[in-house]
Amino acid sequence: MPPTKDRYHHGDLREELLRASLRLIESEGLAAVSLRKVARTAGVSPGAPYHHFADRAALMSALAARGFEILGAAMTSARDTAPDPRAALIAMADGYVAFARDHAAYFRIMFRPELSQPDKHPDTEAAGDAAYAVLVDAVAAAADSGFLPATDTETTTLAWWSLAHGMASLTVDGKFALRATQSGTTPEALTDRITRIFADLIDRS
Template sequence: MKRIRYHHGDLRATLMDACLRLIENEGLAAVSLRRVAREAGVSSGAPYHHFADRAALLSALSIDGFQQLATYMITARAASPDPLTALTELGDAYVRFSREHPAQFRLMFRPELSQPEKHPAANAAGDAAFNVLVDTVADGVAAGALPADRADTLAVAWWGLAHGLASLWLDGHLEKRSEQMGTHAPELVDTIMRMFTTLIPPDPSTA
């Protein structure tokens, strides 16, 4: 097998990329450190320089995924003119991330594989991504556009909506339903996220 060349210090990234390719092509069940090494074109012992076992590798991919997701959301929030628009844009960013990184997205929400209880950094990365949403909701509360007593509930509701749309799209259901409705999946996602923000009552204390 032709070995993939990588610069010194890039072995970890090379192995992570190889693992994602393996997941995309053959599924999570195909992942082992030996198979990842073969996919990367390195020796069978090379992965152990960076990952103690399969779960450690999958945890690293989960952490990287949540960090990328947070970046998508932070960028969307920064480009939005107000908190309610930001919530819509965050939803679009969440779904877009899932579309651009489907294998990684699925892995991020499979704790039995990455074993976050043994790798707490995975939980921390997930919390950091979620906190981008929490901070955006807090902006809405501060602006009087969202009720303070429902802030936590709204954050979870938004997450459930965005994650559900992302999962439906990855499974092929959203595109099918969009066609039946005479629209396209990206437009449907945007419409639903905007509809969500219009249904939220403002903070009554500011009325």
Template sequence: MSDSRTRASYHHGSLRETLVRASLELIRAEGIGAVSLRRVAREAGVSPGAPYHHFPDRAALLTAIAGEGFGMLEERLVGARAAAASPAAALTAMTEAYVRFAHEQPAYFHLMFRPELARPDKDAAAKQAAERSFQVLCDVVADCQLAGDVPAGDPGALVTALWALAHGLASLWVDGPLDGRATPLAGSTEALVTQIAQGVATVLAGAARAGVRLGP
């Protein structure tokens, strides 16, 4: 980023955004370990003390990035839900959207679930963004229960299991191993994720028809 562009950004009050963007570029290029307030300031072309106007320490900067990531994830999930023709279809679409988000935005994804690096629970905005993204899944499971597409009863364990499925697939794709397995099985990772999500929806629908009930 040029000095003139950085000065203009700072002048217009977007120093925080400039620092976040510089951090993301560092993460993509060199990994999370490269991020420090001093290094980010240098990459952004501002003084070493400038980041402290917005972030008291490295953890606060990484937490802000994680919060932004949760907001992006929520937008993806809400969009997938809105475009789906039924609650069951929404559940499948949201699994796919979650996995695609991780694959397309690994710099965010790697921070969002690393409590030793980012602490959304310590930042109100980041915590709310994380909770909203999770609530979308809770709401869709509730919709599926009303439609008879998943077993009735306490949905807590089912919501957690579906989140774990999506997150596990996302992690395997982002970290590499899934591609090698997916090609012989389904032709592509995207196709395999779709097959898995649809298969889980089919199993849940069968369980609901059989009268299986969630919870004790």
């Protein structure tokens, strides 16, 4: 479709540029993303992206922030629908991995500060902090309930994040699905099993 100035309203253009960026990442990888190529993919003029993004880092920052918002919402939903704090942490870890599987393009950007330059784009760091705060609150609730030790909850939070993020990274890289297949199960079932084993270890500690 040829570029056109009138194809999108102002607000719609920003969203379409973000969607075009995700399509490029999914089909060609992070290195393929440039403002010019995003414009071509979106079917707009080469200068159109600059109305919303000063440079490539600004675009990446917006994508990373959006990813953290989606992740935070997924973890909040998992926490709020769980029957108890222990189940909430298990569901949140499962949800973290599911987010990475379903939104791999976002996941590949979110933890790459050299791409999004959060020091120049504080909204990205704020979105990441907000998502992490959901986990912090869940660990605090689990400690209050007696499931987790009440001391050193900061380290416990990092341990849960490390577990979930490690499984998510393996999922995005395709390693987790391979291991699940070799074990005669599904990636989702393997994720849940590992998370429950981790929870059981904490129960016994």
